[in-house]
Structures are given as C-alpha cells and as structure tokens.
Amino acid sequence: MPPLWIAVTIFLCLCTATDHQANAEPEAVSAFTHVNLVPMTREAVIPDQTVLIQGKNIVAVGPANQIRLPDDTNVIPGAGAYLMPGIADMHMHLRDDWLTDKWKQSPFKLFLANGVTTIRCFGPIGRTDRYALNLREDIDQGRLTGPRIFTCGKILYIHLNHPEHIVIQQKYQGFDFIKPYSYLSLEEFHQVMSTAKRLKIYVAGHIPFQVGLDGILSEGMDEIAHIEELLWELVAFDRSRYFENANEWMQYVVQTSFQQLEPFLASGADDMEQRLEERLSATVEKLRGRGIPLCTTLVVDDVLIQKLFAPKSFLAKPENRYLPGWYIDLFREGKEKHQQQFKGGEAYAPLKYTLDKILLTRLKQAGVTLLLATDCGSGGLGIVPGFSIHDELGILVENGFSPYEAIACGTLNAAAVVHKMSGQNDFGTIEPGKRADLILVRKNPLENVAHIRDPLGVMAAGRWYNQDELHEWIDF
Numbered sequence: 032m033p034p035l036w037i038a039v040t041i042f043l044c045l046c047t048a049t050d051h052q053a054n055a056e057p058e059a060v061s062a063f064t065h066v067n068l069v070p071m072t073r074e075a076v077i078p079d080q081t082v083l084i085q086g087k088n089i090v091a092v093g094p095a096n097q098i099r100l101p102d103d104t105n106v107i108p109g110a111g112a113y114l115m116p117g118i119a120d121m122h123m124h125l126r127d128d129w130l131t132d133k134w135k136q137s138p139f140k141l142f143l144a145n146g147v148t149t150i151r152c153f154g155p156i157g158r159t160d161r162y163a164l165n166l167r168e169d170i171d172q173g174r175l176t177g178p179r180i181f182t183c184g185k186i187l188y189i190h191l192n193h194p195e196h197i198v199i200q201q202k203y204q205g206f207d208f209i210k211p212y213s214y215l216s217l218e219e220f221h222q223v224m225s226t227a228k229r230l231k232i233y234v235a236g237h238i239p240f241q242v243g244l245d246g247i248l249s250e251g252m253d254e255i256a257h258i259e260e261l262l263w264e265l266v267a268f269d270r271s272r273y274f275e276n277a278n279e280w281m282q283y284v285v286q287t288s289f290q291q292l293e294p295f296l297a298s299g300a301d302d303m304e305q306r307l308e309e310r311l312s313a314t315v316e317k318l319r320g321r322g323i324p325l326c327t328t329l330v331v332d333d334v335l336i337q338k339l340f341a342p343k344s345f346l347a348k349p350e351n352r353y354l355p356g357w358y359i360d361l362f363r364e365g366k367e368k369h370q371q372q373f374k375g376g377e378a379y380a381p382l383k384y385t386l387d388k389i390l391l392t393r394l395k396q397a398g399v400t401l402l403l404a405t406d407c408g409s410g411g412l413g414i415v416p417g418f419s420i421h422d423e424l425g426i427l428v429e430n431g432f433s434p435y436e437a438i439a440c441g442t443l444n445a446a447a448v449v450h451k452m453s454g455q456n457d458f459g460t461i462e463p464g465k466r467a468d469l470i471l472v473r474k475n476p477l478e479n480v481a482h483i484r485d486p487l488g489v490m491a492a493g494r495w496y497n498q499d500e501l502h503e504w505i506d507f
C-alpha cells in the first residue's frame with residue numbers, strides 16, 4: 032500500500048473521529064467509589080471497588096486505588112454501602128391512567144424508588160396502540176422519568192381475526208414479543224406460533240386451555256407467563272370444549288378445578304401434594320432442560336389471600352395509599368376482580384397458593400429458569416408497582432431460595448431472557464459495557480433481600496436519583 036494513501040486514510044479517520052466528537056453531547060461521567068460490589072456475575076461481595084460510568088453505561092470496574100477518575104467526575108461516595116444491579120419486574124402491565132392524577136405518584140417513579148430499573152409489560156391495559164412504545168421512547172430519551180420498558184402489543188386474547196396478520200403487524204410496529212392468552216383455539220395458536228417462528232419474534236404467554244403444556248412445548252413457545260399456568264396441568268378438564276365467551280371459559284375451568292380440589296379442603300395440603308404427586312412431577316419433568324423460563328408472580332396469591340381473608344390489613348398496608356381511589360372504592364364494595372372470581376370459593380385460594388409454592392420449589396430444583404415478576408398493573412390490581420418486587424423476593428426466600436438466587440431471578444436470569452428476546456445483552460450484572468442500572472443499599476443484600484428496600488439511591492441509564500429525591504417521590 033503506498034505510504035501517501037495510508038497517511039490520507041489516517042488523516043480522514045482522525046477528522047471523522049474529531050467531527051463526531053464535536054457534534055455529540057459530552058457524556059456525563061460519574062463514579063461510585065469504595066463500594067462493596069455485588070456484581071451478580073457470581074455469588075460474591077467484592078470490597079473497596081470503584082465503578083465508573085459514562086453516559087448510560089458502566090465503563091470500568093475495579094479496586095478503588097486502581098481506577099483513575101477523570102477531572103469532571105461526579106463522585107458518589109459509597110464507602111460502607113453495597114452496589115448491586117437494578118432489578119427487573121419481568122411481568123407487569125402498563126395502564127393508560129398511569130400518568131393521570133388518578134395515581135398519587137407516577138408508577139414509573141414507584142418502580143425507580145424501589146430499585147426496579149427494567150419492566151416488561153405483558154399487555155398494556157386500556158390502550159393497545161403505540162402507547163407502550165411511546166412511553167418506552169419517552170423514558171429512553173429522558174422526557175419521562177422511569178425504568179426501561181420492554182413490551183408486547185395487544186394481547187392475543189380470544190377469537191383472532193387473521194392471527195398471522197396480527198403477529199406480522201405487532202412485529203413491524205416494534206413490539207418485543209407476542210402474548211397469547213388462555214382462550215385461543217388450537218388452530219389460532221398454531222397460526223400464531225408458525226408466523227412468530229417465521230418472523231423470529233419471541234412468544235411468551237399463557238398456556239391456552241385447548242393447547243395445554245404438551246402443545247406449547249411442541250409448538251415451541253418461548254416462555255410461560257406465570258407459574259400458576261401449570262395448575263391447569265394438575266386438574267383434568269375437557270380441552271376439546273370451546274366457548275364463545277371468555278368468562279364462560281374461565282368459569283368452566285375454575286369450577287372444574289374447584290371440584291377436583293374439594294377433597295383437599297378437609298384433608299389439607301400434605302394430602303394434596305401426595306395425591307397429586309404423579310401429575311406434579313410429570314409436569315415439572317416436562318420442563319426440565321427445555322430452556323423455557325417462567326415468571327414467578329407469587330405475590331398475586333399472597334395479595335389474593337390478604338384481600339379475601341384480611342381485607343382490613345390489606346387496606347392498611349402503607350404502600351396501598353399509592354393505589355388509585357377508584358380501586359380502593361371498588362374493593363370496599365366487594366366488587367373487584369378477585370373478590371368476584373373467588374366469591375363462594377374463598378377456601379380454595381390457600382390451596383392454590385400452596386400448589387403454586389410447590390411448583391415454585393420443584394421448578395427451582397429441576398433447574399428451570401425463573402424470572403422475578405409481580406403482575407402489577409393487571410386486572411386484579413392491589414399489587415403496587417415497585418413495592419411488590421420486594422414482596423416477591425421475600426416469597427422466594429421463604430420458599431428455599433438463597434438471597435442470591437432470588438435476586439438472580441430479577442437480574443441475571445432476566446437479562447438472559449431479554450437477550451434471547453431482543454438481542455440486547457446489557458444489564459443484570461455490574462461489568463464494563465453493561466448499562467448503568469444500579470442500586471446503592473446500606474446493608475448486604477446477599478444476607479437479606481429486605482436490605483434492598485428503601486435504597487440510598489438508584490441509578491437508571493446513568494441518571495442518579497439519591498435518597499432525598501426518592502423520598503420526595505415516596506415517603507417511607
């Protein structure tokens with residue numbers, strides 16, 4: 032190669048680099064210094080570390096005495112504190128009233144104040160156009176304060192008109208995944224799956240009643256929206272039946288399940304586990320080694336029990352003051368979704384919770400990937416955005432997860448699933464190149480997940496919110 036040519040090329044490269052830098056906004060640099068690092072790449076706390084952040088990303092991590100800080104670095108002193116990755120709520124629902132005065136505080140801020148820096152919407156409620164995508168963009172561009180959003184489009188609920196067209200449209204609108212619901216027919220589900228496979232779009236949803244677990248496995252559905260979806264594998268109902276109306280469908284399945292659980296109302300949970308042993312282990316074995324994750328959403332059961340059996344203490348929960356007034360009124364009148372659904376069948380709710388916990392434990396033992404998720408924002412409400420993630424973590428620990436394993440469901444596992452779903456592999460651990468989605472806490476979260484509550488501060492996409500700011504949003 033002639034020397035002149037090389038010289039010109041180098042010169043041009045330098046010019047391009049300089050021009051580019053001149054046009055781009057200088058990216059803010061900040062650093063957490065002298066922190067106890069909880070990197071979540073493995074179960075460890077590494078003392079006296081510094082984490083350097085430029086713009087939205089972590090650029091360096093290392094011993095505090097080895098990381099050089101640029102002059103204009105915004106230093107966040109972290110001595111004595113613990114820095115961990117931000118948490119993801121992997122199954123929630125955006126609602127169309129979230130930015131209205133129906134909510135005393137923006138649920139987006141409730142998430143951040145609780146350390147939730149990523150949310151994945153399993154079907155926006157009230158608005159099914161580009162609403163969720165616009166919110167995602169507003170947050171990404173800094174016009175709205177909130178966590179990073181992943182979302183599906185309109186839920187594929189019942190009676191689909193041209194399923195393949197719906198999947199194609201949602202894919203090209205920019206949604207991250209497709210969500211099939213319980214009421215799809217065999218044929219509809221097949222068309223959804225074959226179109227999704229062709230377009231390479233991720234599918235996460237309910238197990239349609241007509242399809243069942245075997246059916247979703249053979250069609251290759253990527254993910255199951257709740258552990259509780261597996262309950263329908265434990266009871267026997269006629270999958271070939273078809274109902275025109277979603278409520279009739281649900282009523283049929285719930286009534287049939289209640290009838291089959293009835294003997295255990297008197298004999299108790301142990302008897303139930305023994306008598307269902309064959310089905311329980313067969314169901315879990317089908318998922319072993321398949322790489323199909325499930326969202327935990329056990330807080331739904333926990334809140335259901337509170338609503339049915341301890342309505343006064345449910346209403347007295349401090350975080351419930353952030354729920355909209357219309358919901359509290361509906362609850363007081365006994366007319367909210369779960370109160371209606373379990374009317375006359377209240378006694379079955381604890382049995383359902385027991386079964387969900389048994390499934391949780393067995394899925395974990397079988398090495399199935401579990402994703403931290405609350406289902407907040409869904410039709411039942413009563414699950415408060417942000418706060419509920421701590422309840423979910425607590426439930427996992429009560430059921431045999433170490434704090435590290437529980438936190439991994441909302442960091443490491445969540446990031447692996449988002450990677451598969453979107454191709455982006457940029458959060459869930461504290462490493463150079465990952466997003467600066469971080470939580471600073473006073474005490475070691477690997478000793479007790481409750482230490483993540485009321486953090487010293489939260490960083491989302493490189494933006495730092497200190498405790499004073501978080502306390503302006505929510506009063507602990």
Ligand SMILES: [Zn+2]
Binds near residue numbers: 123406
């Ligand atoms: Zn949901």
